[in-house]
Amino acid sequence: MIEARGVIKVFGLRPVLRGVTLTVGEGEFLTLFGPNGAGKTTFLRIVATISRPTGGQIAVAGLPLPARADAVRGLLGVVSHQPLLYGDLSAEENLRFYARMYNLRQPAERIREVLKAVGLHRRAADLVRTYSRGMQQRLAIARAILHDPPVLLLDEPYTGLDQDAAATLDEVLHEVATRGRTVLMTTHNISRGLGLAHRVAILSGGQIAYEAPRDGLDVVTFADTYAEVTGMAGVR
Amino acid sequence: MTLEAEKQRPAIHPAARRPTSLFRAAAAIVWKDLRAEWRSKETVSAMLVFALLAIMVFSFALEFDRTGREASSAGVLWATLVFAGTLGLGRSLGREKDQGCLDGLLLTPVDRSALYFGKLAGNFIFMGVVALILLPVMSVLFDVSFFRPLIVPALILGILGYAGVGTLIASMSIYTRGREVLLPILLLPIALSILIPAVRATRGLLEGIPFDELLVWFNMLAATNVIYIALAYMLFDFVVEE
Numbered sequence: 292m293i294e295a296r297g298v299i300k301v302f303g304l305r306p307v308l309r310g311v312t313l314t315v316g317e318g319e320f321l322t323l324f325g326p327n328g329a330g331k332t333t334f335l336r337i338v339a340t341i342s343r344p345t346g347g348q349i350a351v352a353g354l355p356l357p358a359r360a361d362a363v364r365g366l367l368g369v370v371s372h373q374p375l376l377y378g379d380l381s382a383e384e385n386l387r388f389y390a391r392m393y394n395l396r397q398p399a400e401r402i403r404e405v406l407k408a409v410g411l412h413r414r415a416a417d418l419v420r421t422y423s424r425g426m427q428q429r430l431a432i433a434r435a436i437l438h439d440p441p442v443l444l445l446d447e448p449y450t451g452l453d454q455d456a457a458a459t460l461d462e463v464l465h466e467v468a469t470r471g472r473t474v475l476m477t478t479h480n481i482s483r484g485l486g487l488a489h490r491v492a493i494l495s496g497g498q499i500a501y502e503a504p505r506d507g508l509d510v511v512t513f514a515d516t517y518a519e520v521t522g523m524a525g526v527r
Numbered sequence: 528m529t530l531e532a533e534k535q536r537p538a539i540h541p542a543a544r545r546p547t548s549l550f551r552a553a554a555a556i557v558w559k560d561l562r563a564e565w566r567s568k569e570t571v572s573a574m575l576v577f578a579l580l581a582i583m584v585f586s587f588a589l590e591f592d593r594t595g596r597e598a599s600s601a602g603v604l605w606a607t608l609v610f611a612g613t614l615g616l617g618r619s620l621g622r623e624k625d626q627g628c629l630d631g632l633l634l635t636p637v638d639r640s641a642l643y644f645g646k647l648a649g650n651f652i653f654m655g656v657v658a659l660i661l662l663p664v665m666s667v668l669f670d671v672s673f674f675r676p677l678i679v680p681a682l683i684l685g686i687l688g689y690a691g692v693g694t695l696i697a698s699m700s701i702y703t704r705g706r707e708v709l710l711p712i713l714l715l716p717i718a719l720s721i722l723i724p725a726v727r728a729t730r731g732l733l734e735g736i737p738f739d740e741l742l743v744w745f746n747m748l749a750a751t752n753v754i755y756i757a758l759a760y761m762l763f764d765f766v767v768e769e
Contacts, residue, residue, distance in 0.1 A: 371627070377626065
């Protein structure tokens with residue numbers, strides 16, 4: 292579903308990605324680990340068509356980027372550490388705006404469905420700026436799945452959440468991700484990242500330094516592998 | 528929390544494959560901007576307070592010079608509108624960037640020019656509202672009647688051109704650290720080609736000069752609008768993409 296071959300990204304004279312090759316199969320949940328500055332967000336922004344790669348090839352659902360970016364965007368749902376929502380609009384108004392941008396049929400019905408799915412249907416009329424960080428992140432998931440995309444890109448979705456909010460987010464992510472969607476998630480939180488994944492990879496120094504199926508990995512051994520690959524200690 | 532409805536849906540929503548038309552997407556952005564502004568009143572109120580204070584200052588500065596006050600009223604109107612407009616442009620685009628919402632817009636499956644035209648229309652409306660409030664206030668303070676039929680097309684053309692080029696420049700400057708300073712530095716020299724014919728046309732109308740003699744300024748305004756908006760349409764994609 293997502294195929295990246297030798298993707299390079301250079302900002303000015305600073306290379307951030309130095310030839311990332313990674314494949315995420317249809318219906319697969321891949322967690323991409325890596326320390327701060329490894330290029331995880333940059334890679335995700337390229338897949339999300341917000342950023343153009345300097346070199347290499349990348350395709351989503353067989354559609355090459357950036358040539359078919361318009362078509363690819365309709366297939367993607369993105370959740371990042373920012374909710375990408377308007378604080379001065381209510382949850383329902385935010386989703387109605389995005390429903391118009393995605394040209395959805397019967398938007399009112401779909402908005403009710405996704406708000407119910409993330410447990411915010413009783414607060415639909417409240418302004419987003421009155422929401423807690425956890426509620427905003429749940430609404431961000433509702434926004435991301437509003438058009439029922441087959442591919443979800445999650446960029447550090449747990450950032451700024453307390454334990455309860457992170458556990459709720461886990462539950463919602465688990466439900467939306469176990470519906471045959473392809474999911475690519477970046478994080479440096481090993482226990483949460485391993486929890487949902489079918490496969491894991493580590494991005495270090497702008498390249499994929501490690502890749503393995505989730506089965507057979509536990510938090511302790513993977514933390515040791517992560518420390519060894521990235522040269523960082525104390526990441527559990 | 529129930530997720531039954533979500534679970535029962537088909538894997539790929541058929542609507543995800545239908546492209547959104549440019550007009551529909553731009554209209555959605557205008558609706559969103561107006562709705563958010565109606566709630567917060569952050570942009571128009573800031574522009575309005577600035578504009579009213581500016582014309583008060585001009586009015587007091589020219590208090591004892593009746594002839595000079597009448598002669599300069601068109602220039603005062605446009606100078607005030609341009610500075611208030613710059614304030615509005617910075618806020619309108621800056622708010623998208625600060626809340627990360629620009630990424631949300633860029634992720635939608637619409638032609639990037641729809642984002643440009645949507646933001647342009649919103650900025651045009653904000654400046655238009657300020658202009659409509661300024662006209663009666665200026666008529667009183669400067670003792671000059673701005674209520675002439677052809678003032679409206681002059682205002683529409685001038686504001687459209689300024690908002691058109693301003694939306695593009697503001698989209699560029701929001702990625703920089705000193706965007707509040709950079710926006711006017713980049714925008715005002717370019718906007719002179721709109722400001723000069725707009726002031727000349729407005730002043731001519733206030734002095735009662737026949738429209739035939741002012742047509743050259745209206746034509747210049749229309750031509751500048753077409754050139755700037757066409758350029759912005761072509762460049763916007765490159766400006767907003769990393």
